[in-house]
Amino acid sequence: MVRNRIIATLSVLLLLAGCAAIPQISCPAGEERSVNELLYFGTAKPNGVVTSQEWEEFLRTSITPRFPKGLTFWRAFGQWQNSGKTIIREASFVVSLVHSDDELSAIAVHAIITEYKLRFDQEAVLRVKGYACVGK
Incomplete structure (x- = not known):
């Protein structure tokens, strides 16, 4: 499937970027x-x-229990281009999480992604990870 190849290509690019x-x-x-x-x-x-x-x-059963201190989510509409140069548009949800830089949080994010893919037959969930200074 064309979408599989695109997702595989994007995954490799993201992995390589993650090595930087x-x-x-x-x-x-x-x-x-x-x-x-950002998920x-x-x-x-x-x-x-x-x-x-x-x-x-x-959200109630998978994300909130893992990040009970808070999160933000919103509806979005995105697009991607397949190998035939066709633009595919799709509704989506974006979740913003701010959390400690620790192994438990990383495991929790991975579990959320895995659960969503399995529950809703998704090929991928895009994860964008960055660092920030947070004041309360």
């Missing part, structure tokens, strides 16, 4: 170095789309 050294950031007094993640969840699936009710259930 990320400069350590130094935060001002009173702020803490944290991870800022992009597509909604198209073989037998329809992920409904608002399905999304809210996933």
